[in-house]
Amino acid sequence: MELALTNVTKRYGKLVALSDFSMTFTPGIYGILGANGAGKSTMMNLITDNIKRDGGSITFDGKEILELGDKFRAQLGYMPQQQGVYAQMTAESFVTYMGRLKGLRGKKLASEVNGVLELTNLSDVRHKKIGGFSGGMKQRVLLAQALLGDPKVLILDEPTAGLDPKERVRIRGFIKQLASDRIVLLATHIVSDIESIADEVLLLRRGELLRSAPPAELIAAVPDDWEPVAYRLSLEDVYLYFLGE
Numbered sequence: 641m642e643l644a645l646t647n648v649t650k651r652y653g654k655l656v657a658l659s660d661f662s663m664t665f666t667p668g669i670y671g672i673l674g675a676n677g678a679g680k681s682t683m684m685n686l687i688t689d690n691i692k693r694d695g696g697s698i699t700f701d702g703k704e705i706l707e708l709g710d711k712f713r714a715q716l717g718y719m720p721q722q723q724g725v726y727a728q729m730t731a732e733s734f735v736t737y738m739g740r741l742k743g744l745r746g747k748k749l750a751s752e753v754n755g756v757l758e759l760t761n762l763s764d765v766r767h768k769k770i771g772g773f774s775g776g777m778k779q780r781v782l783l784a785q786a787l788l789g790d791p792k793v794l795i796l797d798e799p800t801a802g803l804d805p806k807e808r809v810r811i812r813g814f815i816k817q818l819a820s821d822r823i824v825l826l827a828t829h830i831v832s833d834i835e836s837i838a839d840e841v842l843l844l845r846r847g848e849l850l851r852s853a854p855p856a857e858l859i860a861a862v863p864d865d866w867e868p869v870a871y872r873l874s875l876e877d878v879y880l881y882f883l884g885e
């Protein structure tokens with residue numbers, strides 16, 4: 641399984657939000673790091689076809705995703721950066737609604753909804769309204785809907801934003817669990833989340849892919865004399881060294 645972006649470009653007027661971006665993803669967890677405005681969400685929105693690209697191609701197993709259309713969408717799970725406001729819906733009704741949008745029906749829909757609510761530990765609160773949920777529970781509802789239909793490609797845009805450490809570690813654990821035989825793209829500002837679960841890290845700067853490598857390789861790429869480093873380098877230091885401006 642392979643998702644390949646080749647020379648993908650997205651512009652907003654004069655601003656180049658993503659510039660000539662090429663990367664081939666195979667099963668595993670890819671952490672996407674970059675400052676605010678670096679192009680992380682843009683890259684994800686291009687894969688989910690929420691926005692139109694200005695150039696380049698995106699293929700899934702060799703076929704252009706725009707031509708695959710629904711066939712690709714059926715393989716795709718997306719957790720958007722912003723929390724949707726579905727305060728009046730219950731967890732179950734929201735996830736069911738998203739499942740219908742994905743084309744699931746009847747018994748298949750019901751069993752998928754049960755499965756993803758179970759997986760994200762929401763079974764007990766399935767009949768409660770989302771409006772009364774904590775930030776972590778809301779994030780789990782969004783993760784649940786992304787998992788409907790057992791997608792092969794999972795796009796998670798800041799899934800742990802605004803969560804306390806305990807809830808964050810929990811969500812991180814879910815994501816790690818899910819990764820086998822899936823392509824998982826994970827954008828976040830919480831570098832430690834990526835350090836602990838990503839197989840490969842992409843560093844994005846002003847719309848350009850600066851580097852992509854396993855965390856340990858990036859850590860090794862920071863020169864020893866960069867700072868008086870009296871401690872073991874972490875991916876946090878990699879971020880500051882490469883993207884710190």
Ligand SMILES: Nc1ncnc2c1ncn2[C@@H]1O[C@H](COP(=O)(O)OP(=O)(O)OP(=O)(O)O)[C@@H](O)[C@H]1O
Nearest residue numbers: 652655657674675676677678679680681682683721
């Ligand atoms: N609809 C839009 N119209 C104009 N400019 C946009 C639009 N969406 C994004 N941009 C610009 O494109 C650039 C990349 O934005 P993007 O949302 O991809 O960044 P990001 O890396 O996800 O940032 P963050 O960490 O804040 O989520 C930014 O300069 C942003 O202002």
Ligand SMILES: [Mg+2]
Nearest residue numbers: 680681682721
């Ligand atoms: Mg973003």
